Amino acid sequence: MGIGQPAQRGAEGARDGARPLMSVRGLGIRFKTAQGVWQATRKIDFDIAPGERVGIVGESGCGKTITGLSILRLLPGNFAGLDGKILFDGIDLASCSARQMRAIRGKRIAMIFQEPMSALDPVFTVGHQIAETLRVHTDISYDEARAKTLEMLRRVGIASPERRIDDYPHQLSGGMRQRVMIAASLICGPQLLIADEPTTALDVTVQAQILELLRDISQTSHTALMLITHDLGVVAEICTRMITMYAGEVIEDASVDEALVRPLHPYTSGLLRSLPHLSPRHGRLPSIPGRVPSIAEMPNGCRFRARCSHAVKGCEAEQPLQEAGGGRRVRCWRFAELNLPGALHPPESAAPAMVARQ
């Protein structure tokens, strides 16, 4: 098994005490556009351990969705190339044959999306669509597939599944459709479930139900979860580790508790502090000035530096994702000297701490 540079990531493997289920190494995705080839993401490195629940967070355009799609090689038509490796149980998903990919996709790695209505086919019953996954991947009779589908619908919390199994998607509510999607994704017992904003289109009370279901299923069947979201609250609810992305790069990788209490990257800290309910009521919200650089004009060095209040000379140098101790990694060379506030610090008490360190 040719993992690129095992020495760099020894500590990570040791921390989890198990071989990772999936190792992404140096993943980069390029797209063709009228203006030339654009690099959407680059040098993405992370591991997911068996049964681990990892949140990939970032704002729109940071590359989190495309990273999830590239794992299943579900890439859009203007895709120009993939760099690096995606090692899943010894197979490199970035370079394996289409046939090998088909055997993994839906069976060992499944994916659910934000909008279940566009992922379900309106002209087939939900039972048919769930059983289809099973019949493609296994030699199973119609009756057996139906029985398993019923059991799965019950497991994802659909009331009276005997009646619902022959319903069409339009007859179900948004929350029930997402439950059907989850049932379809889990029917083959995948080792990894990639969930891209699975609750963003749902109401908050239904969101709570679906998050509880995802956590419960991951725990009982030891399914690893890669949860892609912009919502730090959702990550805190069900994930144990949080990978923060910015402008196509991983900028921080830490346990959720560590990242929330003591973020190491100024962008993670800025995001946490800009959340409304953590700031004093009616006070001014701390915000991150400026905007994400456009994909066509990415700066050299730290991509966040134009918006960073801690940027100094030296930040224009290339920033590696470096080990920060305790299995944490951060893409900021100043991480050790910056004492950044997290979700718990009231903004006013945080400011002197930052000044004192300089």
Added chain:
Amino acid sequence: MTAAPAEPRREPIVSVRDLQVRFQTTDRRATVKAVDGVNFDVRRGETFGIIGESGSGKTTIGRALVFLLKPSAGAILHDGIDPTALSRSAFQSHRRDYQIIFQDPNAALNPRMTILASVLEPLELARVGSRAERERQAREALERVGLPQEFGERYPHQLSGGQKQRVVIARALTLRPKLIVCDEVVAALDMSIRGDVLNLFADLQRDLGLTYVFITHDLAVVSHISERVAVMYLGQFVELGPTEAVAERPLHPYTIALLSAEPRPLPSSMRTDARIVLQGEVPSPIDPPSGCRFRTRCPHAQALCAERAPDWRELKPDHWVACHFADRPNFSPN
């Protein structure tokens, strides 16, 4: 800062009385009661939050407040007058004072018009001053929302989502409204931009004395910006009160569940396990449950709840609730 109960309440800029808005389904067989008997006042200079899940009727109320929709029954008074009683031309000039901003700035801006032309349009329709005067006012509005001069000549596609929303805000400001209904105005924006836009709303309110009705599904946003907040469920208000009271000492079981369901970015050491996960989903507004509309999902529902709709009562000063059992102390987890 001590709000003594004896302090005279500010006069309402908007009074809503027994508001009902009904829609016919497309096959004309059924009626959707989108808003079904809502009463409230919006006080001058305040930010009044309305929170609810999809289908609760919050957007319908917002549109009715600025008369984009006609109430089916009940009354909406602006400054004590009923705008529907005005003549057509008086109504047209009256409604300039009551603006609305929507969620998606892409849908609100014409892609073929420059930013300046978009901001000028309301002034032209209202035939304000000379051409030069109108342009000066439009540029002033753009400056006020923090957009540099040269943005006037650009087109919407050249702007980011946050900048487009600023343009929409500038356009609503050109006619110097008294009240702006803000319907999910930050929902489409990224987290790091949201704070900026919310700060802008606060600045404009302070400088221009605006009144806002802030409609959102986001508890964090509403509790950050509003002085008072109303919680809506299936076409009705279930609770209304000062934001601190509603957020920290909620009275209605639905509010309690809503607050508990909100995912919070807190580490595990600060989490409480006392989460209430409501079963099921919101029933159809075509055929809402009898009595209390929340009873089908309420963990405390009793026989009385199906028989009789609860009264809308002021249980604590300025804090209203519609629940038969809201005064029972064992409701709230804290």
